[in-house]
Amino acid sequence: MQISKLFQDRLDASSFSLSDIEGKLHSENEVREKYIKIKSYFKSHLHPSEIIAIKIVKDIDYLLCMLASMELGITYIPMKDDYPLNRVEQIQKLTEFKLLIDGDKLNEIYSTNHEQVNWSPIFSNPLYIIFTSGSTGEPKGVVISRKAAANYIDQLKLHFDHLSSDDNLLQITQFTFDISLNDVFLFLLKNCKLYFSKFSTDIFNLAYEIEEYKINFINTVPNNLSMLLNEHIISRSNYSSVHTWMIGGARFSAGLHTECVKHLKLSKIYNVYGPTECTIYSHFKKLNLDPTDLIDGNVSIGKPLENIKSCIYESEIIKNSFVRGELLLGGLQLMDEYIKNPTKTKSAFLEIDNVKYYRTGDISYQTESGEFHIVGRLDDTIKYRGYRINLLDIDSYIQKLDYVRDCVSIAVDDELLENKTIAYIILKEERLVKEIKKDLMSVLLDYQIPSKIIITQSYPVNTSGKVCKKTLKENFLAKGK
Amino acid sequence: MTEVEVLKIQEEIIRDLFDDDSIEVTLSTNADDVDDWDSLSHIQLISKIETHFKVRFALGELQSLKNVGDMTNLILKKLGS
Numbered sequence: 351m352q353i354s355k356l357f358q359d360r361l362d363a364s365s366f367s368l369s370d371i372e373g374k375l376h377s378e379n380e381v382r383e384k385y386i387k388i389k390s391y392f393k394s395h396l397h398p399s400e401i402i403a404i405k406i407v408k409d410i411d412y413l414l415c416m417l418a419s420m421e422l423g424i425t426y427i428p429m430k431d432d433y434p435l436n437r438v439e440q441i442q443k444l445t446e447f448k449l450l451i452d453g454d455k456l457n458e459i460y461s462t463n464h465e466q467v468n469w470s471p472i473f474s475n476p477l478y479i480i481f482t483s484g485s486t487g488e489p490k491g492v493v494i495s496r497k498a499a500a501n502y503i504d505q506l507k508l509h510f511d512h513l514s515s516d517d518n519l520l521q522i523t524q525f526t527f528d529i530s531l532n533d534v535f536l537f538l539l540k541n542c543k544l545y546f547s548k549f550s551t552d553i554f555n556l557a558y559e560i561e562e563y564k565i566n567f568i569n570t571v572p573n574n575l576s577m578l579l580n581e582h583i584i585s586r587s588n589y590s591s592v593h594t595w596m597i598g599g600a601r602f603s604a605g606l607h608t609e610c611v612k613h614l615k616l617s618k619i620y621n622v623y624g625p626t627e628c629t630i631y632s633h634f635k636k637l638n639l640d641p642t643d644l645i646d647g648n649v650s651i652g653k654p655l656e657n658i659k660s661c662i663y664e665s666e667i668i669k670n671s672f673v674r675g676e677l678l679l680g681g682l683q684l685m686d687e688y689i690k691n692p693t694k695t696k697s698a699f700l701e702i703d704n705v706k707y708y709r710t711g712d713i714s715y716q717t718e719s720g721e722f723h724i725v726g727r728l729d730d731t732i733k734y735r736g737y738r739i740n741l742l743d744i745d746s747y748i749q750k751l752d753y754v755r756d757c758v759s760i761a762v763d764d765e766l767l768e769n770k771t772i773a774y775i776i777l778k779e780e781r782l783v784k785e786i787k788k789d790l791m792s793v794l795l796d797y798q799i800p801s802k803i804i805i806t807q808s809y810p811v812n813t814s815g816k817v818c819k820k821t822l823k824e825n826f827l828a829k830g831k
Numbered sequence: 832m833t834e835v836e837v838l839k840i841q842e843e844i845i846r847d848l849f850d851d852d853s854i855e856v857t858l859s860t861n862a863d864d865v866d867d868w869d870s871l872s873h874i875q876l877i878s879k880i881e882t883h884f885k886v887r888f889a890l891g892e893l894q895s896l897k898n899v900g901d902m903t904n905l906i907l908k909k910l911g912s
Contacts, residue, residue, distance in 0.1 A: 551862065553870050554877070558894035577870050582878045586890050783866065802867065 384411070388418040390464040392449075398423060398472045400448035401479070403441065405429040406456055408524055409546050413534065415451055416525065419478075423471030427479045427491075428525040434792045437489070444491050444690045445479060479689055480528050482626050482738050491689035494528075498629040501682040503535050505655040509620070509634055510567075510594065515541040517566040518591075520559060522547045522574070527736060528630050529599050532569040542567070553577040557587040564591040571599040571736030572606055579609040589614070598622035598631055599736030601724070604647040611639045623651035623724065626738070627698065627708050629683035632658050633722060650721045657682040659705065662716055667702060676728060677714035678707035732761040732769045737797040739771065744800065747793050751786070753779040758809055759800060760823050772826055773800035774809065781805075832910055837884075837903050844879050848872060858900030884910065 396402070404415045404426055419426035427447055429438065441447070449455070477496045481489040519542045523530040537544045545563045549556040557578055560568065568575075575597050577583060595610075595617055602621040610619050619639065624631035635652025637643045643650055654660040662668040664675035678700060685708070687695040700707045713726040730741040741759040748757040756776040761769040775786065783803045790799050810821035842856035849867055862868040868876075880902065881887055886909040896902055 551870050552873060552894070552896075554873075554890060554893035554896075558890045561890065573870075577874070580871075580874055582874050586888075787866075801869070 381410070381414070384460065385414050385418060387459055387464070388414055389422060390466065391459045392418055392422055392424060393467050393469045394464040396424060396448060398470060399475065401425045401427060401445055402449040402451060403427040403429055403438075403445070403447040404525070405431055405433060405438065405450060405452045407431045407453075408521070411456055412525055413521075413544075415456075416534065417538075422469060423473045423475050423496075425476045425479060427481070430524055430526050430795070433795070436793060437795065440489060441481060441491070444489075476686060478528075480526070480626055490691060490694060492626045493686040493689050494629050495686055498683045498685070499531075501657050502629045502631070502655070503539065505634070506532065506535055507539055508656070509636075510536060510540075510596075512618075513540045513542060513567060513594070517542045518564055519544045519567050519569075520547050520563065520565045521545065522549055522556065522568070522570050523736070527599070528626050529569060529571075529736065531630055532596060536567065536569075553580070553583055557583050557589075560592060561588045566591055567594045567596070568592050569596040572597055572602050573600065573735055576603075576606050576609070579606075579613050584613060589617075592617060594618045594620070596620045596622055598624070600733035602649045602651075604644060604649065607637070607639075607643060607649050610637070615639055621649055621651060623722075624683075625679070625708065625710050627685045628658070628679045628710075629685070631655070632660070632679050632683060635721070645717070645723055648723045648725060650717075650723055652722070653720050654679070654681075654722075655683070659707075660716075660722060661707070662714060663700070663702075663707075663709075671718045672715050674713055674715045674725060677710045677712045677722065677724070678702075679710060680705050680707045684708050732771070734761075734769050734771065735797055739769075739798055741771070744771065744773065744794070744798055747798075748773060748775065748786075748790065750793065751789055753777055753781050754786075756809075758817050758819065758822065760819050760826070762823060762826060770801040771798075772802045772804060772822075774804050774806045774822060776807065776809075777805060832907070834903055834907065837906050838899065840883060841880065841899055841902065841906075844883060845876065848876055848879060856899055858903060859898050861898040880906065886910070 392402070402419060402424055404412055406412050416426055416428070427441060427445060429441070431452075438450070473496060475496070476493045477499045479491045479493050481491050513536060517540065519533045519537055521530065521533045521544055533544060536542060545559070545565070547556065547559050549559065553574070556574065559565070575595065578587070578589070595614065597619065598621065619637045621635045621637055622631045623633040633651040633654055635643070635650050659680035661678050662673065662675040663678045668675050684706065688698065698709055700709055711728045711731060712724050713728060714722050714724050716722050732739050732741065741761060744759045745757045748754055754775055755778045757773055759771055759773045761771055763769055783805065786803055787799060809817045810825070811818055838856065838858065842854070845856055845865065846852050846854050849865060849872070854865060862873065877888065877893065884906055886906065888905065888909070892905055896905065
């Protein structure tokens with residue numbers, strides 16, 4: 351499905367069905383008028399090769415800016431409205447984006463008329479550039495082509511063919527997280543109604559929205575589903591409207607599988623997997639909600655999507671079933687590059703027998719039936735609330751604070767919350783934890799800020815003199831915190 | 832029961848939950864003010880409040896809470912105070 355065709359079909363549809371969380375249905379005319387103004391502004395202020403960044407609150411205006419970019423062939427960069435200035439500057443330096451859409455710019459777009467100009471879209475432009483955590487304090491901009499996204503959209507259409515225009519979707523995830531595009535693409539494909547969630551961490555809010563808006567399809571991370579199935583939430587909630595759950599962005603635990611069997615047996619539940627570098631997701635697994643979904647307590651991620659090649663690698667491609675190695679992904683959904691980072695781009699890929707593969711860093715094996723299971727990570731990257739966090743990245747940002755001598759972060763696994771990040775900091779000058787956290791808000795994104803900061807005088811080291819993270823973790827768990 | 836009494840009890844519950852007697856709770860206190868107040872601890876807090884005051888909150892009541900002050904008003908409403 352070409353993205354331009356997707357748009358043509360959608361724009362020919364009888365109405366845009368977008369509602370804000372308060373339930374006020376935007377009139378078709380209001381939405382169309384906003385959309386036309388945005389497109390006119392883009393056409394009159396940009397060259398087709400230029401890039402825009404969107405930095406407003408996640409709501410209908412954000413979506414319209416994204417859709418306008420997609421339709422016009424303009425590459426967009428999603429940001430959160432509360433990104434610290436240094437983050438915006440880092441991204442500007444890497445991408446040289448021409449236009450930043452913030453609240454003021456949006457007001458300008460809506461309040462002025464713009465001259466009509468001819469527009470020759472460049473559909474070979476990337477669709478979007480999304481930034482993920484690096485390991486050195488510099489974010490990596492993942493460049494995704496329209497061709498890669500088009501393959502993914504085709505897979506969505508295939509696997510979620512049962513969705514219809516009667517279905518209600520809930521935009522839960524921030525647009526800076528690529529899984530948010532599942533809702534956007536399904537909204538476009540199926541003409542569903544799309545509601546914008548106000549949920550951030552209060553799970554009661556999310557449960558309320560699901561019931562209130564009679565949501566039929568939920569796309570979210572395992573942690574949120576875990577919370578929704580918590581006895582204190584589910585006992586006062588009603589998810590009977592939800593016929594399909596698409597759960598990905600982090601590990602689908604055996605514990606969560608048990609809860610799904612108990613509470614959601616009548617629903618379709620998909621465990622989905624994939625790095626941002628492989629356009630949202632690369633594997634879908636429709637769970638049977640029985641023991642066949644698991645091996646040794648590990649839930650299957652299923653088979654690769656069409657036009658994606660998966661294999662297991664340990665100095666060579668492993669063909670035998672159940673032998674572990676690094677999961678490599680090839681095929682149509684691979685990113686173009688990390689923008690302006692040829693070194694990292696080169697090291698992210700491996701070429702074997704003239705096939706280019708992305709190195710996921712995930713340890714995996716394949717079963718005889720061709721399904722894959724993820725069993726661990728090769729490096730210091732963890733998932734928290736679905737977001738990728740590199741612990742070394744966190745350390746390098748914290749070490750930039752003047753009063754910090756050293757920082758070592760660990761991740762403590764929690765069955766429900768996936769991971770908590772604990773930062774052990776050695777200070778040059780006395781500071782309260784509260785002050786440190788406040789300073790970190792100006793250099794880290796909200797999900798990167800450690801769950802706990804512990805001020806220490808020294809670190810345990812191993813026989814090689816390296817900081818022993820294992821001992822730090824054991825000590826933390828032993829204290830029962 | 833008065834607002835002050837309800838607030839005091841919530842402070843005790845929060846201090847106990849987060850194992851920190853130094854936490855000071857006011858009507859404007861919310862999750863941003865307390866370390867480790869995340870989704871799971873929020874659920875635990877609601878459960879402890881319900882158990883202590885012998886009340887039950889509906890989803891619609893909980894989703895609109897912004898701070899301890901809102902919770903205090905809700906508790907008082909449930910208690911018929």
